[in-house]
Amino acid sequence: MLDKQGIAKRIAKEIKDGYYVNLGIGIPTLVANYIPDDVDVILQSENGLLGMGPFPFEGEEDADTINAGKQTITKLPGSAVFDSAMSFGMIRAKKVNLTILGAMEVSENGDIANWKIPGKMVKGMGGAMDLVASADNIIVAMQHVNKAGESKLLPKCTLPLTGINCVKKIVTELAVLDVLPGGGFKLLERAPGISVEEIIKATAGKLIIEGDIPEMVI
Amino acid sequence: MNKVVSDADAAIRDIEDGMTLMLGGFGMCGIPEKSILALVKKGVKNLTCISNNAGVDDFGIGLLLHQHQVKKMISSYVGENAEFERQLLTGELDVELIPQGTLATRCMAAGYGMPAIFTPAGIGTEVAEGKEVRNFNGKDYLMEMAFNADFAIVKAWKGDRLGNLVYRSTARNFNPVMAMAGKVTIAEVEELVEPGELDPDNIHTPGIYVHRIFKGENYEKRIEQRTVRKRDN
Numbered sequence: 001m002l003d004k005q006g007i008a009k010r011i012a013k014e015i016k017d018g019y020y021v022n023l024g025i026g027i028p029t030l031v032a033n034y035i036p037d038d039v040d041v042i043l044q045s046e047n048g049l050l051g052m053g054p055f056p057f058e059g060e061e062d063a064d065t066i067n068a069g070k071q072t073i074t075k076l077p078g079s080a081v082f083d084s085a086m087s088f089g090m091i092r093a094k095k096v097n098l099t100i101l102g103a104m105e106v107s108e109n110g111d112i113a114n115w116k117i118p119g120k121m122v123k124g125m126g127g128a129m130d131l132v133a134s135a136d137n138i139i140v141a142m143q144h145v146n147k148a149g150e151s152k153l154l155p156k157c158t159l160p161l162t163g164i165n166c167v168k169k170i171v172t173e174l175a176v177l178d179v180l181p182g183g184g185f186k187l188l189e190r191a192p193g194i195s196v197e198e199i200i201k202a203t204a205g206k207l208i209i210e211g212d213i214p215e216m217v218i
Numbered sequence: 219m220n221k222v223v224s225d226a227d228a229a230i231r232d233i234e235d236g237m238t239l240m241l242g243g244f245g246m247c248g249i250p251e252k253s254i255l256a257l258v259k260k261g262v263k264n265l266t267c268i269s270n271n272a273g274v275d276d277f278g279i280g281l282l283l284h285q286h287q288v289k290k291m292i293s294s295y296v297g298e299n300a301e302f303e304r305q306l307l308t309g310e311l312d313v314e315l316i317p318q319g320t321l322a323t324r325c326m327a328a329g330y331g332m333p334a335i336f337t338p339a340g341i342g343t344e345v346a347e348g349k350e351v352r353n354f355n356g357k358d359y360l361m362e363m364a365f366n367a368d369f370a371i372v373k374a375w376k377g378d379r380l381g382n383l384v385y386r387s388t389a390r391n392f393n394p395v396m397a398m399a400g401k402v403t404i405a406e407v408e409e410l411v412e413p414g415e416l417d418p419d420n421i422h423t424p425g426i427y428v429h430r431i432f433k434g435e436n437y438e439k440r441i442e443q444r445t446v447r448k449r450d451n
Contacts (some may be wrong), residue, residue, distance in 0.1 A: 040370070047244045048390050055446050059446075063437070066245065066443075070245035083391065083422075084270070084319075084321075086320025111342070121306060124295035125295070126318050127318035127319060129320075129343065130317045130319030133340065160343065161343045163343065164343075216219065
């Protein structure tokens with residue numbers, strides 16, 4: 001079973017040289033720590049920055065330089081700053097190659113729910129609806145089951161949706177799965193020490209298993 | 219031409235109860251903190267505020283919420299504010315949550331003189347309820363209307379007395395698109411300079427969009443999430 005760092009490490013392998021990438025809050029943010037040195041990537045932060053760098057050294061925080069999670073960050077050489085309309089313009093126009101975000105539920109046709117739980121305080125969708133509506137390449141990083149032990153990979157989402165037919169790949173603590181265009185979660189890899197049976201048990205939606213499923217290499 | 223006013227009080231002098239205001243900033247980064255303090259002092263009520271976030275309890279728009287000056291918030295994310303949550307749950311405050319890109323682009327549309335935009339954000343979700351959907355090239359898009367705000371209040375780094383503005387780093391965020399979108403636009407700046415001192419090739423907001431400008435003193439620029447890394451010795 002993978003921990004959060006493990007999920008982030010596995011997702012980092014999906015990032016290709018030359019990509020512009022938008023990382024959501026939570027596990028997706030950790031992905032930046034595992035991008036190999038020989039893979040040249042530019043991180044987009046939707047508050048208006050391309051070329052996001054690591055956290056500043058203590059004492060060098062700049063209140064004017066934050067990421068979309070409102071954390072103090074740095075700008076790398078070659079970075080560019082722009083306004084919020086342009087930021088979502090480049091997202092809508094599919095200039096960002098890969099979007100990685102968290103989810104509460106994903107359905108077997110690629111619908112995602114990640115912004116609202118009825119009856120709880122709703123904080124808002126931020127930029128998530130814009131990102132999932134436009135990006136061609138969306139990877140979800142999440143736990144396979146919720147705290148109650150219920151599967152988060154479902155035939156149909158039960159929570160209010162963030163977007164429809166959009167998730168392409170899911171990486172959880174148990175498995176890597178593709179969401180097929182015609183519907184269904186295709187099992188690609190098992191987490192170390194996890195059996196196919198355990199993944200079947202944790203997946204409520206249609207699971208497609210073809211041949212031997214390799215253990216993931218991270 | 220001189221758009222300079224003496225201070226925040228003078229800049230917001232004719233903002234009245236019930237008006238719709240745009241307020242720039244992302245989190246607490248690049249918010250017009252001096253104008254917000256002046257609005258708190260003036261005590262105008264029943265405001266509709268269009269702003270990506272709603273501040274925290276003791277800073278930014280949170281200060282207006284504490285004085286019950288806000289009737290409605292139009293935002294994309296409002297999480298960091300206990301008084302906000304209380305007023306929302308008691309029904310004192312109306313909140314319209316909209317996708318962040320939609321928020322920015324509805325401002326942009328107003329500033330570009332376009333009545334509406336089409337965006338895929340929200341298709342298939344509750345955001346789409348009651349809105350016109352159009353299909354272009356096989357994909358559905360929601361029609362979203364340009365905002366109509368009585369005042370836009372923005373914060374820039376530098377500005378001149380003609381209202382030309384330059385922002386600094388990610389404090390730019392919503393400020394340029396809101397500056398273009400107000401019937402009256404107020405800009406507060408850290409440095410007020412003479413015309414000619416700003417490079418015409420590097421103006422972010424041309425002065426034609428700005429009606430009033432003033433220099434704010436002693437910006438607090440509060441940091442919401444102070445994240446740092448240790449130095450390797």
